[in-house]
Amino acid sequence: MMLTAPTYLSVEGAYVDLLRLACESPEHRIEARGNAAREVIGVAFQLPNPRQRLPYIAARKANPVFHFAEALWYLAGRRDLAMIGYYTPSMRSSSPDGVNLGGSAYGHALFNPAAGDTVSPFDRVLELLRTEADSKRGYLPVFSATELTSADNPDMACLAGLHLLVREGHLHMVCNMRANDLDCGLLSDVFSFTMIQEYAAVQLGLRLGHYTHTIGSAHVNECNVERVKRVLNEAELRRTRPQFPFPVMPQATGPDTIRRVLEHEELLRTNTARYSADEIRRLGFEVYWQQVLLLFEVYRQIQHDEADTVSRDVLDALLPNLRWLVGRKWASCAAAAEVSAR
Incomplete structure (x- = not known):
């Protein structure tokens, strides 16, 4: 080529x-x-x-x-x-x-x-x-x-x-x-x-x-x-850089997947719902889309909750690359910054 x-x-x-x-x-x-x-x-x-x-x-x-x-x-x-x-x-x-x-x-x-x-x-x-x-x-x-x-x-x-x-x-x-x-x-x-x-x-x-x-x-x-x-x-x-593979979109992904993910996104955005990592796992999405909802829950906590830190169970459920990024983006996710590059 x-x-x-x-x-x-x-x-x-x-x-x-x-x-x-x-x-x-x-x-x-x-x-x-x-x-x-x-x-x-x-x-x-x-x-x-x-x-x-x-x-x-x-x-x-x-x-x-x-x-x-x-x-x-x-x-x-x-x-x-x-x-x-x-x-x-x-x-x-x-x-x-x-x-x-x-x-x-x-x-x-x-x-x-x-x-x-x-x-x-x-x-x-x-x-x-x-x-x-x-x-x-x-x-x-x-x-x-x-x-x-x-x-x-x-x-x-x-x-x-x-x-x-x-x-x-x-x-x-x-x-x-x-x-x-x-x-x-x-x-x-x-x-x-x-x-x-x-x-x-x-x-x-x-x-x-x-x-x-x-x-x-x-x-x-x-x-x-x-x-x-x-x-x-x-x-x-820097002498080294973080090495994180990005996951593959599931083959079952289609318009209905996008619609369902956005239904939960709206619930989180409007603070109508709040999810633990385990509750997100039980929603019926593949891991790829669970990660997206975990990110939206992280942002819900940053925007709507008064706590100084994001709940550790949600941060720990994120893939290492996403944990690394949110740990450097927001002080309330600082615990994620401890994750070492793989």
Whole structure:
């Protein structure tokens, strides 16, 4: 196979290299809509194993709760702030009406029928790939030219589209971004899009292929440069890095799974329910999805309970990689930081 983009064992390597490129060797210094940034144009990378979608850099404090919430929000085809605004309140400023999001609600464009259709673009593409395995037409556009009609559009899609390609029993994906904030947006985008890729592979009964991420404007905002320098410094100085495999999405995963997980997510988000680790095990989900609900329970305790620490039984039930991340993200989960890398 001829490679046209550098490859990385995990998203972490691509993240660090692109941060270094934009911060230390920018092609341009721009100030679009008042946001000063350092920019490189036309970059790409490839992940042969798209499941390695999380970085383990203490200075970055990646948030696995938000990553899973956003991916599920996309997979459910939603655009409401009620859910996603709970996990990242800053997104509320991008809503034109305070109720829904616009262009950044990628799942709404992918998983809901377009006007005049009864089937979603995602399901149309799966239908195509089931009948024409070598097709080049499996493209899912997200960015719309109509988004340009409003000069003050507060929420224009950064994702141009996702291209699904079946080759030799594998489902590959190429993502086209018109722009990517390398510090704030890249990690969550890659996490969600590779989850969508894996979900599609499960629906088609195919093995997970490689993921290619292409960016038109790859940039780091000047206001975040100091944090980026701390990330780069940690990556430069450490002799070893945590090694955590990411689990495989169960083959039984389908729309009903997403719906059921989100039913419990809403109960936790609204503090209507609270779960112990044992109660989550008894809900009938496979271990993969139990982990997601454990994360949502962690966040429920952080948001709604007055205790200084998250319950140890929930933290101990998390997989080591998720425990490592939450232990560095929140002081109330500090016990998790004691978990050694494997």
